[in-house]
Structures are given as structure tokens and as C-alpha cells.
Amino acid sequence: MKLNNIYLEKVIIEALEEDIGFGDLTTDYLIPSTHRSSGKIIVKEDGVVAGVGVARSVFEAVNSKIEFKAMVRDGDQVRAGDVIIKITGPTAGILKGERTALNFMQRLSGIATKTCRLVTKVKDFPVRVVDTRKTTPTLRQLEKYAVRVGGGYNHRFGLYDAVMVKDNHIKAAGGIKKAVTTLRRNIPHTTKIEVEVTTLTEVEEALEAGADIIMLDNMDIETMAEAVKQIEGKALVEASGGIDENTIIEVARTGVDVISVGALTHQIESLDISLNLDSD
Structure with a gap:
């Protein structure tokens, strides 16, 4: 996945304006x-x-001479104490860009680190670990990156790029069959339909409605395994709801195709990263 440069520039400018004012x-005044520093x-x-x-773009936006x-x-495994970036240039520019650059890197590295841990746990299973829309407003593209x-x-980037029929859609439409039938009649023929279910009846x-993807939402392991057998390859199967490092292997063993984890982006600890200027 490549970041959209127009989006990235906008986000960085807004972040710098927020901090520098x-x-x-x-x-x-100091x-x-x-004055120059390394x-x-x-x-x-x-x-x-x-x-x-992203950090590079922050410093470039502050002062192109940095x-x-x-x-x-990106994607490299690092150890505590590793120097990951060297920086030289006008001291004022380095100091003004420091916090914004680190904020981005710390959060994104925290997401990448948590994702890597979960992916590693299920590396021996034919399953994908995916994110959700539970992201920081305006930072979705960065966090999904x-x-x-x-x-x-x-998973989908927004409401605009995939059809997902959730519990409230089902209630409002009058049932799963009615929801899927109406959508099939109105959406482009290239678009797949995902339906969220919580029981084997659903x-x-x-x-029966012809869903392309069935999301098993907050099912226990036994019910999930039974659902996979019931679907029997007729649709792609996604597991979702409260899945973490302690449960993800059990979920993968049920035979689901996709495991979505909202916590990848909304329950993370930022990686601790700092910038230290060299002594004169």
C-alpha cells in the first residue's frame, strides 16, 4: 500500500499548524x-x-534545508537503543518538527508492532489478519498503512468502498434476505456483499440470500467452528469481535478465511521513540 501524497501533505500541514500555531x-526567541545541529x-x-x-516529510515541510x-x-524489526534516523540542519527547524514527526512515528510503529505480533501467531494458518474502521479520525489512511x-x-477504507450489512441495517431493512435482495438490485455488479451474523440461523x-462474505460476529469458538462447516466454502468467512493475542490462534484453527481486529488501530501502545541532539 502506498500513501496518497496529497493526503499526506494535508495531514502533515494540519498537524504542524496545530502544534506550531x-x-x-x-x-x-532562544x-x-x-544555528545548526545534528x-x-x-x-x-x-x-x-x-x-x-512521514517523519521525513514533516521535517521537509518545516525546513527544506534539514x-x-x-x-x-518501514517494516524493519528494531531493538531498543537502535539509531533509526540521523538528522542535520537548522536547529530551529529540527526542534519545531520534532514532536510532530515523533508523534506520527510512535503511533504508526505501535500499530505495526501490534499487527506483527498477531500475524506471527497465526503464520502457520491460511488466514488473513485485517484491520477495521476503528481508526483515529482523519488518520485512517496512515493507520491502515x-x-x-x-x-x-x-478491510474496507470507508462506507464508500464495500458493502457490509450489519445488525442495524438488518433491523431497518426487515431481515437479511430483504437487505441482500435490495442491495443486489441497486449496487454495481462488481461489488460483493458482506453480511454480519451472530447465530447459526443467521x-x-x-x-440462502447469497452473501459473498459472512462475518461471524462475537461467536464462541465452538459455534464459529460449526459455522465454518455450515458455510462449507460457499462464502468467504470472516471472524470478528474481541479477538486478541490470547484467542487468535483458536480462532484461526476454526478454518475462517479472515480475522478482523479493531484493536490493531484503536487499542495500541505507541512505540517509544525519541530525538536527541548531539552535544557541541
């Missing part, structure tokens, strides 16, 4: 514009790096 009161961005715990290019040398690439960096896959209804 009318100016950096500390740096602007550091001469001619520094290192260091990772302080083990993990997977993501957002190197020299940015990446020692790693970090999932890919960590070895995971992306699994049968989704199959």
Missing part, C-alpha cells in the same frame, strides 16, 4: 536562525518501525 515561543532519532524499545517517510538520513525502512507495514491486510439466512 503562530510560532514556537521557546525556539524563536535559538538563532543560523541529532539522532532512537527507538527505546523493541518493535517494528513505521512512518519513516538533511534526513534513514537507517531503517501501518497495519500493512506490520504484515496485516486492510448464517443459514445469509447463505
Whole structure:
């Protein structure tokens, strides 16, 4: 997955405007514009790096004279203490871009690290670990990019690029069959339909309606395994709902095709990363 440059530029400018505002009161009145420094961005715990290019773009936006040398690439495994970036240039620019660059890298690396842990646990199963729409508003593309960096896959990006019939849609439409029938009549012929189910009865209804993908939502392992047998390859099977590092292997063993985990993007710990200027 490649980040959209227009989107990235907009997000970075908004983040810098949020932080710098009318100016950096500390740096602007303390550091001469001619002052130059060198520094290192260091990772302080083990993990997977993501957002190197984003950090580069942040510093370029602040001051194009800043020299940015990446020692790693997105997706690389790093150890605590590793120097991942070397930076040289106008001190004021480095200081103004520091927090924004680190905020992006820390969060994206945290997502990539968590994703990698889950993907590694089920590497011996023919299953994909995917994200959800539970992302930080305006940062969805970046966070889904970090999932890919960590070895995971992306679910739909928004309401606009896939059909997913959830419980409230079913209630409003008057049932699974009515919902699927109406959608088939109105959506493009190239679009697949996913239906969320919670019981084996609803699994049968989704199959009879001709759903292309059936999401097993918050099912226990036994029911999930039975649902997979019931579907018998007639539709793609997705498992979702409260799946974590402790349960993901059991879920994979049921034979589902896809495991979606909202926690990849909304319950993560940022990776600890810092920037240290070299001493004169």
C-alpha cells in the first residue's frame, strides 16, 4: 500500500499548524536562525518501525534545508537503543518538527508492532489478519498503512468502498434476505456483499440470500467452528469481535478465511521513540 501524497501533505500541514500555531515561543526567541545541529532519532524499545517517510516529510515541510538520513525502512524489526534516523540542519527547524514527526512515528510503529505480533501467531494458518474502521479520525489512511507495514491486510477504507450489512441495517431493512435482495438490485455488479451474523440461523439466512462474505460476529469458538462447516466454502468467512493475542490462534484453527481486529488501530501502545541532539 502506498500513501496518497496529497493526503499526506494535508495531514502533515494540519498537524504542524496545530502544534506550531503562530510560532514556537521557546525556539524563536532562544535559538538563532543560523544555528545548526545534528541529532539522532532512537527507538527505546523493541518493535517494528513505521512512518519513516512521514517523519521525513514533516521535517521537509518545516525546513527544506534539514538533511534526513534513514537507517531503517518501514517494516524493519528494531531493538531498543537502535539509531533509526540521523538528522542535520537548522536547529530551529529540527526542534519545531520534532514532536510532530515523533508523534506520527510512535503511533504508526505501535500499530505495526501490534499487527506483527498477531500475524506471527497465526503464520502457520491460511488466514488473513485485517484491520477495521476503528481508526483515529482523519488518520485512517496512515493507520491502515501501518497495519500493512506490520504484515496485516486492510478491510474496507470507508462506507464508500464495500458493502457490509450489519445488525442495524438488518433491523431497518426487515431481515437479511430483504437487505441482500435490495442491495443486489441497486449496487454495481462488481461489488460483493458482506453480511454480519451472530447465530447459526443467521448464517443459514445469509447463505440462502447469497452473501459473498459472512462475518461471524462475537461467536464462541465452538459455534464459529460449526459455522465454518455450515458455510462449507460457499462464502468467504470472516471472524470478528474481541479477538486478541490470547484467542487468535483458536480462532484461526476454526478454518475462517479472515480475522478482523479493531484493536490493531484503536487499542495500541505507541512505540517509544525519541530525538536527541548531539552535544557541541
